[in-house]
Amino acid sequence: xxxxxxxxxxxxxxxxxxxxxxxxxxxxxxxxxxxxxxxxxxxxxxxxxxxxxxxxxxxxxxxxxxxxxxxxxxxxxxxxxxxxxxxxxxxxxxxxxxxxxxxxxxxxxxxxxxxxxxxxxxxxxxxxxxxxxxxxxxxxxxxxxxxxxxxxxxxxxxxxxxxxxxxxxxxxxxxxxxxxxxxxxxxxxxxxxxxxxxxxxxxxxxxxxxxxxxxxxxxxxxxxxxxxxxxxxxxxxxxxxxxxxxxxxxxxxxxxxxxxxxxxxxxxxxxxxxxxxxxxxxxxxxxxxxxxxxxxx
Amino acid sequence: xxxxxxxxxxxxxxxxxxxxxxxxxxxxxxxxxxxxxxxxxxxxxxxxxxxxxxxxxxxxxxxxxxxxxxxxxxxxxxxxxxxxxxxxxxxxxxxxxxxxxxxxxxxxxxxxxxxxxxxxxxxxxxxxxxxxxxxxxxxxxxxxxxxxxxxxxxxxxxxxxxxxxxxxxxxxxxxxxxxxxxxxxxxxxxxxxxxxxxxxxxxxxxxxxxxxxxxxxxxxxxxxxxxxxxxxxxxxxxxxx
Numbered sequence: 001x002x003x004x005x006x007x008x009x010x011x012x013x014x015x016x017x018x019x020x021x022x023x024x025x026x027x028x029x030x031x032x033x034x035x036x037x038x039x040x041x042x043x044x045x046x047x048x049x050x051x052x053x054x055x056x057x058x059x060x061x062x063x064x065x066x067x068x069x070x071x072x073x074x075x076x077x078x079x080x081x082x083x084x085x086x087x088x089x090x091x092x093x094x095x096x097x098x099x100x101x102x103x104x105x106x107x108x109x110x111x112x113x114x115x116x117x118x119x120x121x122x123x124x125x126x127x128x129x130x131x132x133x134x135x136x137x138x139x140x141x142x143x144x145x146x147x148x149x150x151x152x153x154x155x156x157x158x159x160x161x162x163x164x165x166x167x168x169x170x171x172x173x174x175x176x177x178x179x180x181x182x183x184x185x186x187x188x189x190x191x192x193x194x195x196x197x198x199x200x201x202x203x204x205x206x207x208x209x210x211x212x213x214x215x216x217x218x219x220x221x222x223x224x225x226x227x228x229x230x231x232x233x234x235x236x237x238x239x240x241x242x243x244x245x246x247x248x249x250x251x252x253x254x255x256x257x258x259x260x261x262x263x264x265x266x267x268x269x270x271x272x273x274x275x276x277x278x279x280x281x282x283x284x285x286x287x288x289x290x291x292x293x294x295x296x297x
Numbered sequence: 298x299x300x301x302x303x304x305x306x307x308x309x310x311x312x313x314x315x316x317x318x319x320x321x322x323x324x325x326x327x328x329x330x331x332x333x334x335x336x337x338x339x340x341x342x343x344x345x346x347x348x349x350x351x352x353x354x355x356x357x358x359x360x361x362x363x364x365x366x367x368x369x370x371x372x373x374x375x376x377x378x379x380x381x382x383x384x385x386x387x388x389x390x391x392x393x394x395x396x397x398x399x400x401x402x403x404x405x406x407x408x409x410x411x412x413x414x415x416x417x418x419x420x421x422x423x424x425x426x427x428x429x430x431x432x433x434x435x436x437x438x439x440x441x442x443x444x445x446x447x448x449x450x451x452x453x454x455x456x457x458x459x460x461x462x463x464x465x466x467x468x469x470x471x472x473x474x475x476x477x478x479x480x481x482x483x484x485x486x487x488x489x490x491x492x493x494x495x496x497x498x499x500x501x502x503x504x505x506x507x508x509x510x511x512x513x514x515x516x517x518x519x520x521x522x523x524x525x526x527x528x529x530x531x532x533x534x535x536x537x538x
Contacts, residue, residue: 054422055339057374067327071421073374099368099417100326100345106368106417107385155373159343159419160326 018229026233030221036229042274044225047171049285051179052293059180061289063172066227067162069101072154072172074180079151081142089141089149093121095156095169102161110158113165116254117156120166121173124241124250125154143185150182163227166239167278175286179293222267224274238264240271242279248272300458300470308469309338316453316465316513317426321433321524323441331442335434338467339424344434346442348414362406364413367397369431371420377468392428399452399481399491400435405445414444425467426454428479432491433517440525449521450490452481453513455506457498462506464513478503480510484518 018026029035039045045066054060057073081088095117097110105113141150154176156169226234236255243249248268253259301307311317317338326332329345336342352358369392373379400416416438418431429452436449456466458475471477476498481491489511498506 054374056377056422060374069326071372073372075374075379077379094373096370096373098343098370098372098419099415100329100332100343100419102328103347103350103415103417106366106415153373153379155379157372157374157419157421160328162328 018232022229023233026230030223030230033221035223037227039225041221041223042270044167044274044278044281047278047281047285049171049175049282049289051175051286051289057176058182059176059178061172061175061179061286063168063175065164065168065171065225067160068165068168069158069160070165070168070172071157071159072169072176073157074173074176075153075155076180076182077151077153078143078148078185081146081149083146085138086146087142088138089151091126091138091141091152091154093118093125093154093156093173095121095158097158097161100160101158113158117158117166117169120239120250120252121154121156121169123252124170125173148185152180161228163229163231164225167225170241171282174282175289178286179290222270224270238267238271240268240275242272242275246272246276298473300473301461301463307463309467313461313463314509314512316516317467319517319520321437321521323437323524323528329438329442331438331440331444333434333437333441335430335437337426337430337433337465339422340420340426340430340467341422342418342420342427342430342434344416344418344431344438346414346416346435346438346444348442349409349412349444350415352411352413358411358413361410363404363409363411365397365401365404365406365416366413367393367400367416367418367435369393369396369418369420371423371427375420375423392431395428395491395493396431396435399432399450400439402490403446403448403450403483404439405447408445414439423468425469425471426465426479428493429453429481429517432481433521437521437524441528448483448485449518450481450483451514451517451521452479452491453510453517454479455510455513457502457506462502462509464509476503476506478506478510480507480514482511482514482518484515 026036030041033041048064050062052060053062054073058076059074060072062071079090082090095114097105097114099106141152143149154173156172158165223230234255235257236253236259239252240248241250301313305312307313320336322334324332325334325343326345329347331346332344334343349363352364357364369389396416396418404414416435418435420427432450432452436451439446454466454477456463456470456475456477458470458473463470466477474496476494476496478494479491480489482489
């Protein structure tokens with residue numbers, strides 16, 4: 001008896017804690033194309049991008065999407081390429097959820113969400129096993145075939161979460177990559193594994209990149225960029241990653257409710273439409289951030 | 298290696314008794330009850346406070362006072378070499394415990410029985426003095442959360458290299474192998490709540506170094522008070538007072 005009571009209390013405390021009135025308000029608002037913060041269904045919250053915030057990383061960015069705040073950093077280190085792909089570099093992504101975002105993330109609590117975000121990002125960026133179709137051109141990371149290549153370590157940190165963390169992370173990784181400067185390496189011809197990296201000449205490494213549009217379904221309509229309260233009411237979500245050419249680079253469906261295939265196709269087209277605006281907005285923000293950065297330095 | 302050159306300047310151009318530049322911002326994580334960012338030179342730390350709220354683990358609940366919990370974690374990119382394990386390693390656990398004990402001493406826990414206060418500290422950039430920056434950030438976050446305290450807690454570190462006491466060591470000076478004294482004080486009550494030292498020092502030199510660190514703490518305290526005052530003024534103006 002006591003145990004069930006405790007469990008019940010814990011579950012209540014863990015939920016966002018919306019009353020029935022609030023839930024009806026959110027659903028009704030979405031039905032009428034007017035969300036709680038005044039946005040339309042497919043409108044994104046204002047995005048703020050700051051680049052170059054971590055001086056010791058090769059590239060970094062901080063993205064604020066409403067109250068969601070994430071930091072991404074890119075570190076480039078020299079390493080050996082995978083023997084099966086001797087002319088490709090390596091990219092590894094890791095996401096960490098800081099307990100500052102959510103008290104339940106302390107200790108190992110945030111691991112589940114971290115793994116989910118990590119795999120979603122990997123799916124968008126890294127492409128298939130052979131590296132084909134990856135967002136980043138891995139062969140440009142190769143220095144000496146079979147011996148030396150660049151290892152890119154992309155680290156994401158969720159500082160504050162108010163819904164739609166995946167989008168913010170995608171944007172942050174994109175901004176961090178565009179901010180990344182990888183030094184040119186000159187290989188001395190004599191010794192087999194000798195390199196002299198020249199740090200003064202920097203190379204901007206950033207190729208066709210993707211950004212994720214996440215439409216979620218609340219009730220019978222789709223909304224993009226949900227806040228935590230809206231996310232708690234959603235039945236399922238589809239995260240679509242789209243690159244500049246309008247091609248789909250990755251797809252993740254979350255949530256247990258079954259969806260009719262036409263609904264999914266519908267959501268994908270909604271995502272494509274939304275992502276164009278988001279991409280333009282993001283590009284202008286990144287350019288502004290970089291210009292700001294250059295003015296300061 | 299020379300840490301204080303003949304003109305009396307350190308590696309980053311500071312004088313021996315000069316602190317690094319301090320910068321603080323309150324209310325960065327809107328979801329938390331209280332939050333703050335504290336920078337000491339290149340060391341940047343973000344602290345978030347959730348509480349007082351219901352105790353998650355009933356067995357730890359206390360009927361007379363609030364439960365204070367703390368977790369310290371470092372971001373993967375915070376140090377020069379990428380860290381493999383952001384939390385759970387021994388150093389993080391030790392620092393979590395240290396921060397918890399320090400803050401517990403100043404929070405009026407008996408005013409909030411059967412509740413829990415969580416302090417989460419995340420290091421974004423580490424360049425020496427992370428412990429001190431964390432305590433200072435936690436103080437600001439607790440003040441932002443409106444949790445009653447007897448006094449603010451401030452912390453600063455000092456060391457002794459090349460025969461000179463140095464205030465506020467950065468990473469290079471810290472890893473030089475010389476002594477590193479970290480002091481945490483309650484400035485108004487003039488009491489020491491945290492004192493840690495590694496390596497070895499002669500007794501008289503220790504007194505000098507500790508005195509220097511305490512002075513540093515007082516300087517941090519006056520800065521923190523300014524920041525809190527500024528924050529209150531902004532809140533006042535927002536409320537239209």
